[in-house]
Amino acid sequence: MRDEPDRRAGRGAGDDPWRRLPAMTPAGRTTAPGRVRAVADPAAGSDVPPGGRTVAPSPLDPGAALDPHPVHRRLREDFPLTYDPLLRAWVLSRYADVATALTDPRFSHGHRPGDPACARTHTEVDPAELRAVVARTAYVLARRIAGRPQADLVADFCHWLPAGTVAAAVGVPYRDMMRLVRGRAATALAGECGGQIAVREKALASFLGNVLADPDQVAALRDAPSGLVARAWAESLRRDPPVQIAVRRTREDVRVSGGILPGGSSVALLIGAAGRDPERFREPDRFDPLRDDPGQLTYGEGFCPAVLLAGLEAEYALRALFGAMPRLRLADGFRPAPAGLITRAPRTLVVRPNG
Incomplete structure (x- = not known):
């Protein structure tokens, strides 16, 4: 895609x-x-x-x-x-x-990441090293906004994390990552799948919007194990695909x-x-990480470094944000408003880092 x-x-x-x-x-x-x-x-x-x-x-x-x-x-x-x-x-x-x-x-x-045809184009990656890169990048970005009275997670976090992880993974200096990594350069640096930075950015914005819009989800996912975060990520891809x-x-x-x-x-x-077909999903408009009829179509089911990377970005986004800002919540009166025809996601996520 x-x-x-x-x-x-x-x-x-x-x-x-x-x-x-x-x-x-x-x-x-x-x-x-x-x-x-x-x-x-x-x-x-x-x-x-x-x-x-x-x-x-x-x-x-x-x-x-x-x-x-x-x-x-x-x-x-x-x-x-x-x-x-x-x-x-x-x-x-x-x-x-x-x-x-x-x-x-x-x-x-x-070219949908995770499909069998894309697997032939990938080189081997070290999942542990990739996890460390994502975690480090997410925590740096979260600490940068932790002291602010108000922030926009789309502009200040989602816009930077996917580019930052690719930049760190391929050794591009942080100060140069947006100039060198976004757009066509991302494909040259990270392959066609890894270069789909804007798709991961939108998916991450929708995921954070779905979680923060529901205080019960915030409580459930604040210190959740990786498995539950992965289910929430897949559910967001189903309900609000980028x-x-x-x-x-x-x-x-x-x-x-x-x-x-x-x-x-x-x-x-x-x-x-x-993704919202009631013939396939019960209560399809509801964001429910624990649903017993999951299914998302954004990514294929095979191994792909970009699919792994997207999931790690979602997991460490939550860990870094809640770790640096335990009282993080949406700003008073703000509700995520997805927009777009071909691709879709919230354009802003206004939050109060300190509650």
Whole structure:
């Protein structure tokens, strides 16, 4: 998955995932581009009016950047397969379909850390050394803000920790880490997976926002063992994934909920919608680290140094912040407000370091 901050982000490195395609019906017939999308299989549970056509919402509709969940809900329920002219792609929103598209060989695969294809590009890493680097960087950053009356954890902590750990791991001087590590230089220094710094930054902001928004979670995770923190991290990735939309292409016709995807089609996978699918998760909008039906789609299940690094950053972020600021809490009246279309996270986390 590539970090793509807004609708224009398809113009990054590599092929443009938003290139224009003809609007195709699930049966493979070409239709005129427009806001009308066809659902091929009424038996899939779609509420299709007489005539078989209606207008589906788009994940890029106005207002979706602030609250995409009503759009995601309607797509899951009424339009499990729909063509979106704004994305120039078919859209999948149900968990089962999105999870399949991320791993099925009938779909071309992007670079998602943890997938089997990415494992072949990695060199060996020492987990103990990586843990020490993350811990040291997190504690330095936490101590820098501990004495302040108020701080923004996004600007003062989340923005720096992922870059700082990569810089320390590859031996870049701290004073130079943001200039040398962020952006394209990160890929050259740490590989394509390790270079996804902005994705880890957003994931960390969402994780801290989820924890600090609930005093019960703060109490449970303040001195929690690594296993519980890891479950909370995975739960945050499920509920609030940093990458909301990933793009794949079909290699052949593929049957999914609602119809058949034609071979050679561009497909937009709504990671954010899939993570809150009530057919897969009980109380999907609730942040619950102890849930017995976990599942996240941000990362694959295989070993990847970047996946290990992201988890360590989440764990030591909590340990360092609560260690340096035992009374840390959100500022009075502040609530985390995630925003973004392609990637999503709180843009600010205003806290009172000393309660």
